Structure formats: C-alpha cells, structure tokens
Amino acid sequence: MKYLMDLHTHSLASGHAYSTIREMAYMASERGLEILGITEHAPAMHGSCRELYFSNLYMVPRNMCGVNLLFGAELNILDFDGNVDISEPVLDKLDICIASLHIPCIKPGKKEDNTRAYINAMKNRHVNIIGHPDDDRYPVDYDALVYEAKRQHVLIEMNNASLNPNGARKGARELDFKILEKCVEYRQPVIVGSDAHIDVDVGNFERMDELLKEFDFPEELIINDSVDKLKAYLDRR
Ligand SMILES: [Zn+2]
Ligand SMILES: [Zn+2]
Numbered sequence: 592m593k594y595l596m597d598l599h600t601h602s603l604a605s606g607h608a609y610s611t612i613r614e615m616a617y618m619a620s621e622r623g624l625e626i627l628g629i630t631e632h633a634p635a636m637h638g639s640c641r642e643l644y645f646s647n648l649y650m651v652p653r654n655m656c657g658v659n660l661l662f663g664a665e666l667n668i669l670d671f672d673g674n675v676d677i678s679e680p681v682l683d684k685l686d687i688c689i690a691s692l693h694i695p696c697i698k699p700g701k702k703e704d705n706t707r708a709y710i711n712a713m714k715n716r717h718v719n720i721i722g723h724p725d726d727d728r729y730p731v732d733y734d735a736l737v738y739e740a741k742r743q744h745v746l747i748e749m750n751n752a753s754l755n756p757n758g759a760r761k762g763a764r765e766l767d768f769k770i771l772e773k774c775v776e777y778r779q780p781v782i783v784g785s786d787a788h789i790d791v792d793v794g795n796f797e798r799m800d801e802l803l804k805e806f807d808f809p810e811e812l813i814i815n816d817s818v819d820k821l822k823a824y825l826d827r828r
Contacts, residue, residue: 599784673711
C-alpha cells in the first residue's frame with residue numbers, strides 16, 4: 592500500500608507541536624507524499640491558534656517542496672450537540688476539517704452522549720474526518736458511528752499516534768479492531784493519519800499500517816493511496 596497523503600498534522604502554531612510548515616512540507620516530500628494536510632488545533636485547545644490564524648491562511652502557498660498542502664483545523668467538539676469551536680464564515684475558508692473529542696475541551700459522557708456528539712458533529716457539512724475515535728476515555732457505539740459516517744460521507748480516521756505506547760489513548764488497539772469490523776460491514780472508508788506534532792512524524796503510519804495488515808483490512812477502503820478517492824470525500828461542501 593502506497594501512502595500518498597497525510598491529512599492530520601500539527602505545526603508550531605498548535606502550541607504544543609514543534610516544527611514549522613516548511614519543515615513539515617520538506618519531510619512530506621522526503622517521504623514521497625503528494626498531499627500534506629496541516630490541521631492545527633482549533634481555539635478551544637489551550638495555547639493553540641485563534642480564529643484569525645485560520646482566516647488568514649489564504650496567504651500561505653498551497654505547494655511547498657513539491658507537496659500539495661491543505662490547510663484546515665482539528666476542530667474540538669464542544670458538547671454532545673456536536674458544536675465546534677470555529678465559526679461558520681471561517682470554516683468556509685478551510686480546505687479540510689477533522690472533528691475530535693479532546694479531554695481539555697469536553698468531559699467524557701456516557702456511551703450514548705459521546706456517540707451523539709460525533710453524530711451531530713458529522714451533520715456539520717464542513718467536517719470531513721472524525722479524528723481518533725479510538726479513545727477509551729470516550730466510549731462510543733461504533734455501529735452507530737460508522738453507520739452515520741457512511742450516510743454523511745465522512746471519513747473515519749485510523750490514527751497512528753493513538754498506538755504510541757507513550758500516548759494517552761491507551762485502549763486504542765482493541766477499539767481500532769472494533770471500528771474496522773464495522774467499516775468492513777458498512778463498506779466505510781478510513782483515512783490513516785499520523786497526527787504528527789513534529790516533522791519526523793509526518794507520514795509515519797508504521798504502527799497503524801501494521802495493525803491494518805494484521806486485521807487484513809481491505810486496501811480499497813483505505814483512502815491514502817488515491818487522490819481521486821480523497822476528492823470524492825472532500826467535495827462534500
Ligand atoms: Zn486530536
Ligand atoms: Zn491532532
């Protein structure tokens with residue numbers, strides 16, 4: 592499987608990440624990626640960018656080091672109604688949006704609450720990807736999540752960083768298997784993301800690639816090898 596894109600990365604601007612946009616683009620080109628998505632944490636994450644950062648992104652070239660760049664946000668789902676932390680006019684300007692649940696921004700609810708949060712967030716036409724739904728601190732009804740993702744034409748992320756043993760999402764491996772089972776059942780595509788917070792992790796899919804092989808997940812349901820497959824999902828807006 593040739594990975595041509597990494598759509599979930601953070602630059603210095605996210606406040607707890609460590610590389611510049613150019614350093615990230617350079618690494619993407621070294622690793623043979625065609626598309627790099629830089630998706631800074633949205634404003635509710637302490638120390639990250641304000642809305643002005645996102646609305647000003649038209650100034651940044653969409654190609655660096657021969658890599659096509661997409662600029663967007665990793666939105667914080669703020670409540671179980673699925674509200675997110677960037678306003679509509681600014682969302683309109685972004686190339687790509689991931690929606691995620693993060694501990695500093697929303698307290699985990701019961702399984703039905705967390706599921707409702709994701710499902711409502713997916714109704715937002717700007718949301719292209721559900722980020723790392725493999726966080727055991729937020730129990731989720733995966734049947735309902737994947738069913739709705741399919742219906743709303745939203746991608747489910749398989750997050751390489753979730754499998755980092757030093758990371759916070761400890762139960763991810765087991766939950767990833769459950770998510771993948773549902774994706775096979777509903778023929779729901781996934782996108783593999785590095786969630787890099789430093790240039791050396793751009794395009795690093797090692798742990799997730801191994802897990803997908805172990806599961807024997809069908810390659811045709813992995814978006815990363817085809818720009819056309821991706822376009823079909825981004826044209827949602
Ligand atoms: Zn995240
Ligand atoms: Zn992230």
